[in-house]
Amino acid sequence: MVTVTKHISVTVNGALRQAEVEPRLLLAHFLRDVLDLTGTHIGCDTSQCGACTVMVNGEAVKSCTMLAVQADGAAVTTVEGLGQMDAMHPIQQGFWEKHGLQCGFCTPGVMMAMVGLLKENPDPSEEEIRDGLEGVICRCTGYQFIVSAVQHAAKLIREAEETKQAMANAGEGR
Amino acid sequence: MAKMIGAPLKRKEDPKLITGNGRFTDDIKLPGMLYGAFVRSPHAHARIKAIDADGALALPGVVAVYTGQDLIGKVKAVPTMWYVTGANLKAKDRSALAVDKVRYAGECVALVVAENRYIARDAVDLIEVEYEELSAVVHQEAALAEGAPLVHDDVENNLALLWKAGEVPDEEFTEAEVVVKQRLYNQRVIPNPIETRGAVAQYNPGSDELTIWCTSQNPHIHRMVYADVLGIPETRLRVVSPDVGGGFGSKIATYNEEAVIGHAARDLKRPVKWIEERKEHFMATTHARDEVIEVELAGKRDGTFTAIRVKNTANLGAYLSTFGGGCPTIDFGLMVTGAYTIPKAAVVTYGVYTNTTPTDAYRGAGKPEAAYQIERIVDLFAQEIGMDPVEVRRKNLIPHEAFPYSTAMGVAYDSGNYQDTLGQALEIVDYEGLRKQQERLRQEGKWLGIGVSTYVELCGFGPSKVAGAIGFMGGVWENSTVRVHPSGKVSVFTGTSPHGQGTATTFAQVVAEKLGIPIDDIELISGDTRSVSMGWGTYGSRNTAVGGAAVAIAADRVVAKAKTIAAHELEASATDVEFSEGVFRVIGAPERSRTFQEIAKSANFAWNLPDGVEPALEGQSFFDPPNFVYPFGAHICVVEVDGQTGEIELKRYVAVDDVGRVINPLLAEGQVHGGVAQGIGQALWEGAVYSDNGQLLSGTFMDYAMPKARFFPTIESRFTENPSPVNPLGAKGVGETGTTGAPPAVVNAVMDALRPFGIKDLDMPLTPEKVWRAMQSRRENA
Numbered sequence: 001m002v003t004v005t006k007h008i009s010v011t012v013n014g015a016l017r018q019a020e021v022e023p024r025l026l027l028a029h030f031l032r033d034v035l036d037l038t039g040t041h042i043g044c045d046t047s048q049c050g051a052c053t054v055m056v057n058g059e060a061v062k063s064c065t066m067l068a069v070q071a072d073g074a075a076v077t078t079v080e081g082l083g084q085m086d087a088m089h090p091i092q093q094g095f096w097e098k099h100g101l102q103c104g105f106c107t108p109g110v111m112m113a114m115v116g117l118l119k120e121n122p123d124p125s126e127e128e129i130r131d132g133l134e135g136v137i138c139r140c141t142g143y144q145f146i147v148s149a150v151q152h153a154a155k156l157i158r159e160a161e162e163t164k165q166a167m168a169n170a171g172e173g174r
Numbered sequence: 175m176a177k178m179i180g181a182p183l184k185r186k187e188d189p190k191l192i193t194g195n196g197r198f199t200d201d202i203k204l205p206g207m208l209y210g211a212f213v214r215s216p217h218a219h220a221r222i223k224a225i226d227a228d229g230a231l232a233l234p235g236v237v238a239v240y241t242g243q244d245l246i247g248k249v250k251a252v253p254t255m256w257y258v259t260g261a262n263l264k265a266k267d268r269s270a271l272a273v274d275k276v277r278y279a280g281e282c283v284a285l286v287v288a289e290n291r292y293i294a295r296d297a298v299d300l301i302e303v304e305y306e307e308l309s310a311v312v313h314q315e316a317a318l319a320e321g322a323p324l325v326h327d328d329v330e331n332n333l334a335l336l337w338k339a340g341e342v343p344d345e346e347f348t349e350a351e352v353v354v355k356q357r358l359y360n361q362r363v364i365p366n367p368i369e370t371r372g373a374v375a376q377y378n379p380g381s382d383e384l385t386i387w388c389t390s391q392n393p394h395i396h397r398m399v400y401a402d403v404l405g406i407p408e409t410r411l412r413v414v415s416p417d418v419g420g421g422f423g424s425k426i427a428t429y430n431e432e433a434v435i436g437h438a439a440r441d442l443k444r445p446v447k448w449i450e451e452r453k454e455h456f457m458a459t460t461h462a463r464d465e466v467i468e469v470e471l472a473g474k475r476d477g478t479f480t481a482i483r484v485k486n487t488a489n490l491g492a493y494l495s496t497f498g499g500g501c502p503t504i505d506f507g508l509m510v511t512g513a514y515t516i517p518k519a520a521v522v523t524y525g526v527y528t529n530t531t532p533t534d535a536y537r538g539a540g541k542p543e544a545a546y547q548i549e550r551i552v553d554l555f556a557q558e559i560g561m562d563p564v565e566v567r568r569k570n571l572i573p574h575e576a577f578p579y580s581t582a583m584g585v586a587y588d589s590g591n592y593q594d595t596l597g598q599a600l601e602i603v604d605y606e607g608l609r610k611q612q613e614r615l616r617q618e619g620k621w622l623g624i625g626v627s628t629y630v631e632l633c634g635f636g637p638s639k640v641a642g643a644i645g646f647m648g649g650v651w652e653n654s655t656v657r658v659h660p661s662g663k664v665s666v667f668t669g670t671s672p673h674g675q676g677t678a679t680t681f682a683q684v685v686a687e688k689l690g691i692p693i694d695d696i697e698l699i700s701g702d703t704r705s706v707s708m709g710w711g712t713y714g715s716r717n718t719a720v721g722g723a724a725v726a727i728a729a730d731r732v733v734a735k736a737k738t739i740a741a742h743e744l745e746a747s748a749t750d751v752e753f754s755e756g757v758f759r760v761i762g763a764p765e766r767s768r769t770f771q772e773i774a775k776s777a778n779f780a781w782n783l784p785d786g787v788e789p790a791l792e793g794q795s796f797f798d799p800p801n802f803v804y805p806f807g808a809h810i811c812v813v814e815v816d817g818q819t820g821e822i823e824l825k826r827y828v829a830v831d832d833v834g835r836v837i838n839p840l841l842a843e844g845q846v847h848g849g850v851a852q853g854i855g856q857a858l859w860e861g862a863v864y865s866d867n868g869q870l871l872s873g874t875f876m877d878y879a880m881p882k883a884r885f886f887p888t889i890e891s892r893f894t895e896n897p898s899p900v901n902p903l904g905a906k907g908v909g910e911t912g913t914t915g916a917p918p919a920v921v922n923a924v925m926d927a928l929r930p931f932g933i934k935d936l937d938m939p940l941t942p943e944k945v946w947r948a949m950q951s952r953r954e955n956a
Contacts, residue, residue: 024292033290038201039194041419043368044452048875051368079194092192096184099844103674104191105198105369105419126888133883137875139368139420140674142847142912143883 008072012037013081021068027061028052030068031078039079039108043137050136053109053116054078060116062109062135079108082115090156091115091149100149102140110136114150122161123154178687179903182840185679186693196417199372199389200449207374208237210435210448211294213284213301214457215276218310218529218868219323222274222283222303229300230286235293238442239301240285240434242273249437250403252430255395256500259645261335266326266527268493270403270430270437276305277325277492278531279868280457282430287438287446310529310868314489315466317528325492325527334490335525337503340583342520346481350472354554359937360543362464362489362862363855364456364878365536367673369419371459372449373432375439383410384440388432390415390701391425392671392711395648397703399428404436411436415701418673422852423535425673426713427460427496456873461862462536464489465502465543469510471551477561477569481518482582484510484547490525491532498534499525504644505540505632508583512548513592513630513806514570519582529868535713537852538910541631542917549627549918553925554934563922564605567596567628578899587630587804588906589896590832596628599808599830602890608812616930621815622825623927627919630806633907634719634900636799651798652716653709654724656685656732658791660778662771663695666728669709670721671701675909676841677717681725683837684903688729689770690756715805715907718837723901724797730902731793736773739791742784743768743776803898805906807831809850809915811923820946822858822924828890829915834898834906842908846891849912855881856913857920861939879939 005020012035019034031037031054042064043051052063055077083089091111094100101107110133117124117132124132129150133143190196227239251267271282284301288294309323316322317332325332347353373388384406390396393413401408418425431448439446450459466487473479488502507521552570556563571592572579579587605624612622635641638649653669666681678698686693699705712721733753740758741748744766751758758773760766768776773791776782780789812826829846836842859879863872872878897904917938924940925933931952936944 022292029291032200033203036203037194038198039196041198041369042200043370043419044875046452046874046876048880049368049452079192082193084193085189088193095192096188099184099840101188101191102676102844102848103367103369103418103420104187104196105367105417107191108194111192127884130884130886137368137880137882139366139422139852139880140848141844142849142851142889143886144847144889145844146883 006069008069010071011075013077023067023069025068026064027066027068027071028063031063037078037080041105041108043106048137049106050113051106051109053112055112055115060113079111082111090153093156094149094153098148098152099145100141106136106138110138110146118154118157122158178683178693179837181683181838183679183683183693183838185676186682187676187678198369198417198419199374199387202374202387202416204374204376204445207445207447208287208289208442209291209294210285210287210438210446211298212282212431213286213298213303214454215272215279215281215283217276217305217307218279219308220276220305221308222272222276223306224304225284226302227284229302230297233293233297233300235289236286236297237289238287238438240271240438242269242271245270245437246273249433252399252403252428252433254494254499255496255647257645257647258335258337258499258503259643261337261503263335263499264329265494266329268430268532270434278529279870280531285434285438287442312528312530312864312866312868314487314526314528317526318524325529329527332527333524334494334527335499335503337507337523339507340520342481342483342518346518347470347472350480351474352555352559353470353472354551354558355470356551356554356935358467358469358547358550360463360465360467360546361938362461363536363860364461364862365422365424365459366455366880367420367422367424370450370452370455371425371429373435374445374447375436376445377440377443379443383412384436385412385414386432386436387414387416389418389425390671391421391673391713393701393703394669394709395711396428400433400436403433413703415671421673422537423462423539423713424459426711427534453874456878457531457870460495460534461491461531462533463543464533467543467547469547469551471555473555475559477559477566479514479516479570482511482516483520486521486523488523488525489528489530489533491528491530493532495532495534497539498532500646501535501540506544508585509541509544509632510548511581511583512545513572513628515572516582530864537849537913538631539714541910542914545627545629545631545914546918549629550921553922563626564600567626568593571596571628586801588801588898588900590804590806591894591896592628592806595806595830595832595894596808598892598894599810599828602828602892603810603812603826619817621817621927623813623815623923625811625919625921625923625926627809627915627922629809629915630804631910631914632802633715633805633910634799634803635714635716636720636802638798648710650710651796652721652724653707653796654721654728656725656728656793658732658774660775662691662774664689664691666696666698666725667706668698668700668721668725669706670712670717672712672717675712675717675845676838680718680837680841681722684722684726685729688726688733690754691770715909718903718905719803719898719901719907720797720799722837722903722905723799724795726902727795727797728793731795732791736770736777736791738784738787739777740768740773743782799900801900803834803900803906805831805833805908805911807911807915809919811919813923813927815924815927815945817949820942820949822940822945824887826890827887829912830892830894831908831911832894832896833908833911835895835904836893837905839893842893843891845908846912847889849910850889850916851881851886853913853916854886854920857917857938857940859939
């Protein structure tokens, strides 16, 4: 059997990554096994659990339903690119502040899905957050503190926007 | 310093997990690592006639194939760990790989080891197994019937165990004013932590040491068992559970796959990884519940209960899993009288082999089933005598002044105020108001239902002599070392093995309070048999009540030694030195003082220690609790059933739980939410479905209804605190309260809503179709 490979170039968390991959390699396995970005997790075979969710060109995508070759030329953000200890993303702050995780296994995917939600809807109601969580399964938290975490993150993002706006306005006034 | 015990601190565990820096089993990558994949039986019951692995072995990248024959004499079957006493137990262990027969769909037949996971999977499809299919038996009652196929040729009637406890004379029922009887099916559920199982094994031929990283709730138990299975001294097997993505009981059990991966790594002298796919998790990781429970409650017209007898026919699956025998017997049987004063009780359990995946512990393990039967029959009793279910409960709940209370099943409930938790829950929901609203809505053809459960459960398994008496193959004590470094920073070692509970934070709170040091100065070390001498792991909500108690005692021992050293340095007697908020002071002369950090340094430098005092500063405890602990609570669920579609809308869910002393209310509430979600999941959606020939029809997340966020209302959680007298923290256990309290609260609510239809009982899960069919048949018959 001859293994066919394809050369791909993917911008992952801002850095250009290149590799020779089999066409059947899943994006999730490419990130985890080839690039050693193990923050993205795999929890099911059927795209139900959402633990593998990453951003592809700014949209939340389940990386187990996408082939690595399909990401050729795309920009991918994983949980590692969301924020780190010294500069956490508001969604990470929200999950930490509001106890939005227990075992933490589904959490990277849940956070990426919620980053996607907040991009579309910066001020979601509880119901809208619960609907937004449709594509993910968390077995630990009962979702309630996840909802609180997302609300907290939304508030942090809005406050940051307001501060930015106020500073821009102050700049204009000078 | 602020009080640490009782503070809702955010978790120390979280930063690494939310930045992608957690380290789970599948994140481990070792040089030269191979990948394993299992060939699993497609049949529930079949004879293996031949296995042809030539095609697989010819595939480039395949390194080895192992069959059951290859492992004979090398890897033993994985034994059960609970030889339930007095039950005529016929234990059947799971072979490492099936040799002559397979007994459930998904049983391992062969292992392929290859250069990567894709090749391994390809090779699985190239292995040809010739089977002779045999008749399968799926349901436990069918398995007991005359002429049923035998799962194991030498186990007559497929009866693996017969366990009896308590006695009630027949007259208690024949002569009682009221007797209600109900058959309840506690359906089979699948634990489904989002991280599946997995193992990475590495053998060092130079030192003859094998290391297995695996998804374990109790690495020391896994070491003990796998060492025996693989024929390795415990000293040369190291088991590490790194970050573990949930367990809910399914990662307590010892399994064949992890042991076989260990064997392959040793045999090939290369690291081998196997990560369970979700499809495999459904087929091969232990299931739970699956008990047919027939309960009979006798009492008086005034609402007083007088006797209960219960028959449990439990489906144990094809083999006896680790704690599989204990769940429907001891765990279930001791709790059948629930939170009530029922003077006489008797239980009998039939444990039955079938051609299904073995069953074992799942969040609550036996206690949710016990709570379900008693809480359902109490409602049916109330309905029979025309009394409000809350009134019947108030009449029979064990009174506050009766604690410690010895039940008819012979166990001593430690502490409680059951009436108080019920009262608080009723107040939160406005029970009286709800009943009036229900009346009004019924006039409009809307079906509101209110369900109450006043559960009690058994946690914090101990003491070890009890474990011995009931045939549990291990101890149930817990171990902690509190090690103080010269800097005054502290490492806490625990034999418990957390997997999402927030134990690093909880235990740090205990130590911070005891030692008066910042919480950030404390780290928790767990989950590695090389770091921690011994321990029994995390299950049955024993973490804080047993493991935390050991931590508290070990910290006290540190303080006692540090005080001796401080007194010596301060030239005072130890009795004249007081310790608070991290400072040792001479009583009456507070300017003469030493900080905890100063003593940590001087204890480790040992330049000036009192006579007879050894250097360094460590405290250790091996805490064996004198009794179990018994968390309890009152859960109230309000539902509305759609009369046209049978759909159930959860309107409100109130949980007032008493878990003894609450160390961190934020984390405790998180545990309640998770437990309630799983309990509601069992009540309304979840359930394993098998075809008659033993095919698991609910074998993926597409067919097994896992609870989603939009299904739930806000869970209104409160705590009352009746500290347990059996451990120094006064802690009970919080992890299982929800899975125990919720199923009966929800089912009672739905049945309450359906009362106008004359429907008394439906089995879980209460799917819209089931509810609609029940309503429709009543309408047609009306």
